[in-house]
Amino acid sequence: MEKELKVAALRNGTVIDHIPADKLYKVVFMLHLDTCDNQITIGNNLESAKIGKKGIIKISGKVFAEDETNKIALIAPNAKINIIKDFQVIEKRPLSLPDEIHEIVQCNNPNCITNHQNIPTFFQVIKDENDTMLKCHYCERLIKLDEVKIK
Amino acid sequence: MSNRSLVSISDYNKEEILEILDAAADFEANPNRSTLKGKVIATLFFEPSTRTRLSFETAVLRLGGSVIGFSDAATSSSVKGETLNDTIRMVSCYADAIVMRHPFEGAARYAAEISPVPIINAGDGANQHPSQTLLDLYSILKTQGTLDNLKICVAGDLKYGRTVHSLIMAMSYFHPSFRFIAPEELKLNEEYRIFCLRNNIPFEETTELNENINDADILYMTRVQRERFQDLMEYERVKNVYTLKNSMLENTKPNLRILHPLPRVAEISPDVDKNEKAYYFQQAQNGLYIRQAIISKVLSI
Numbered sequence: 470m471e472k473e474l475k476v477a478a479l480r481n482g483t484v485i486d487h488i489p490a491d492k493l494y495k496v497v498f499m500l501h502l503d504t505c506d507n508q509i510t511i512g513n514n515l516e517s518a519k520i521g522k523k524g525i526i527k528i529s530g531k532v533f534a535e536d537e538t539n540k541i542a543l544i545a546p547n548a549k550i551n552i553i554k555d556f557q558v559i560e561k562r563p564l565s566l567p568d569e570i571h572e573i574v575q576c577n578n579p580n581c582i583t584n585h586q587n588i589p590t591f592f593q594v595i596k597d598e599n600d601t602m603l604k605c606h607y608c609e610r611l612i613k614l615d616e617v618k619i620k
Numbered sequence: 621m622s623n624r625s626l627v628s629i630s631d632y633n634k635e636e637i638l639e640i641l642d643a644a645a646d647f648e649a650n651p652n653r654s655t656l657k658g659k660v661i662a663t664l665f666f667e668p669s670t671r672t673r674l675s676f677e678t679a680v681l682r683l684g685g686s687v688i689g690f691s692d693a694a695t696s697s698s699v700k701g702e703t704l705n706d707t708i709r710m711v712s713c714y715a716d717a718i719v720m721r722h723p724f725e726g727a728a729r730y731a732a733e734i735s736p737v738p739i740i741n742a743g744d745g746a747n748q749h750p751s752q753t754l755l756d757l758y759s760i761l762k763t764q765g766t767l768d769n770l771k772i773c774v775a776g777d778l779k780y781g782r783t784v785h786s787l788i789m790a791m792s793y794f795h796p797s798f799r800f801i802a803p804e805e806l807k808l809n810e811e812y813r814i815f816c817l818r819n820n821i822p823f824e825e826t827t828e829l830n831e832n833i834n835d836a837d838i839l840y841m842t843r844v845q846r847e848r849f850q851d852l853m854e855y856e857r858v859k860n861v862y863t864l865k866n867s868m869l870e871n872t873k874p875n876l877r878i879l880h881p882l883p884r885v886a887e888i889s890p891d892v893d894k895n896e897k898a899y900y901f902q903q904a905q906n907g908l909y910i911r912q913a914i915i916s917k918v919l920s921i
Contacts, residue, residue, distance in 0.1 A: 493901055580745050583727040586703055607726025609628065611811040 471525050479594055482507070482529040485541065486550040492545045493524030499573065499619050500533070507531050520547070535562070540573055542566045543617055566594050572605060575618045581608035590620075624918045625732035625739040629750045629786045632699045636917075637757065639694040643913035644758050644906070647827040655921050656685030662717075663689035664707065664717035665742070666698060667723040671882065671904070672742050672751075676719045678913035688715060693723075707736055712737045717918055738918035746782050748876060751914055752881055753786035755907040760838055762906065763877040763899055767794040773833050776842035776862050776887055777803040778808040783881045784842055788821075789814050801832055801860050804845065823907040829862055834871050839864075841887050859886065879903050 479568035483572050493513045496502075502509055508529040509547055517523035534612070542564040570592045576583050583590045583605070592603040603612045626632070632640070661680045665673050668691060677687045688711075690696040698707060704722070708731045711718055718735060721742040726746070727742035743749040761767050773790065778800050780783050788798065797817065797879055800808045800823060807825060807832070816823050826832055833839050841864060849855040862888055880888060880900040892898050915921075 490895045503712050520742070536771075576726075578725060580723075580725050582704070582722075582724040582744075584725050586730075605726065608724075608745070609813075610725070615670055 479527050479529060479553045480529055480556055481526065484553060485526045485535055486523070486549045486551065487517065487520060488524040488526065488536065488545045488548045489520055490522035490524050493526070494527065495542055495619060496524075496548070497546050499544065500537065502526065502528065507605060529530070534564055536567060537568050538562055539565060543570070543574070543614065566595050566596070566601065570594060573620055574603060575620045576605045576608060576610065577612050577616060578605065578608050579612040581605060583607055583611065624920070625735070626750050626914055627728045627732050627739065627741045628748045628919060629753045629790045631750070636697070637754065637790060637793070640754050640913045640917060641758050641761055643810070643916065644909040647909040648906075648913040651912065652682050654684035655916065656680060656683035656919075659716045659753050659919065660714060661685055661687055661915065662718045662863070663687055663720060664696070664711060664713045664741075665691045665854055666688065666693040666696065667721050667743075668692045669721050669741040669743060669816065672721060676742060676911050677905045679908055679915055682908070683912055683915070686774070704731060708735050714819040717915065725890065740914060740918060743782070743784060745841050745842060746780050748786055750786060751907065752783050754909040754914065755789045755903065756783065756787055756840070756879060756881070757790055757891075758803045758906050758910050759877075759879055759899060759903040763873060765821045765839055767791070767884040769795050771802060772840060773836040775801045775829055776846045777806045779803040779806045780845060781842040783810045784840070785809070785812055788815065792821055797857055799836070800825045800834060801827070801829055803827060803863070805854060805858055829864065830868065831871070833868070833876070835873065836876055837873065839878045841884070843881070843887060844886055845885065860888050863867075863889055864892055865889045866895055869895055869897055872897065906907060
């Protein structure tokens with residue numbers, strides 16, 4: 470009931486729901502919503518049966534490209550993305566980590582060349598049933614998902 | 621062209637590793653040739669490493685090639701703030717291949733992406749040093765007659781020691797079993813433990829050198845490198861923990877050989893040198909033949 474109300478409140482745009490409350494602002498900055506001119510509604514610390522406290526972001530008049538929303542999988546893999554048109558959910562977009570991640574992640578290794586010269590970062594996503602990790606293409610360091618630093 | 625670069629030991633598959641080892645045996649039989657006549661090889665050492673640089677330069681000179689380069693970033697234009705990108709692009713106008721050592725991890729991979737000529741990584745920070753790994757494999761093959769099914773004890777700095785990391789990756793083709801011997805502060809990184817698990821390589825971990833070497837075919841010792849420590853107090857504390865003495869070799873297997881990438885500090889007592897199981901000086905000499913093989917391969921000669 471509650472969910473229908475929230476979705477219905479947006480005419481056109483994107484709803485990102487079920488973001489863990491402590492990750493909400495990371496998602497905001499990762500999608501550059503802090504400098505976005507569209508109407509944005511942010512709710513946080515809402516009660517959620519699934520994850521305790523959750524955040525929700527509603528961006529009016531904007532449909533993100535899939536490679537944009539897939540970045541969210543880096544920090545909130547269980548978030549739900551709904552694309553809304555004329556008050557209807559026209560797309561429930563599953564989140565899946567891309568095989569490669571360019572630029573948005575900073576290498577955790579302080580001695581990595583990408584932290585010393587102006588070189589775009591590049592990570593391969595190593596998918597494993599237990600433990601998904603990022604591998605820096607340059608210094609070859611493995612980074613666990615919960616240790617990923619977003620630039 | 622740059623895909624002929626050798627940045628990481630994982631750039632070579634099993635066949636290519638064996639091809640290099642075969643070629644090295646040829647160069648050992650006949651190290652003086654003129655196959656590099658008219659070729660210029662650059663050795664760019666953004667971080668000093670006299671041993672590695674001399675080995676590469678000798679390899680070039682004994683094949684009739686010429687060498688340009690610098691042995692310390694202080695004598696290069698990087699001290700003026702030139703980016704690695706610009707240095708590599710500039711040098712690749714002059715040289716047929718570039719051998720580089722750099723203090724930052726990933727520098728060689730990046731150089732290989734922008735360079736029109738092959739890059740040979742002679743060490744990028746704590747990451748990779750593939751020519752060292754290949755000469756280690758050549759030394760193991762020469763002393764054991766095989767690379768397969770060996771018991772390899774690795775002792776010392778397993779956290780920062782890149783030679784250890786690359787050795788584990790390269791040996792993974794040959795069904796080894798490892799015993800990792802290190803103080804708690806310097807034990808093997810998790811990523812290489814995961815690598816062993818994923819590749820079904822049996823390994824044990826322990827903190828004592830002593831009798832843990834008695835069943836080994838190869839004992840690979842490494843230096844505890846001061847430059848890898850942020851905290852010098854911690855360095856002082858762990859540096860003398862692992863010293864191999866001649867008396868400790870009494871009950872080891874007759875085919876055991878002791879390898880060390882050199883330079884050593886205190887981790888192998890000088891009284892070990894005269895033991896026939898000490899192989900680290902011959903190991904260094906093997907590096908020359910391996911580097912002749914690598915340079916020839918990247919230039920398709």
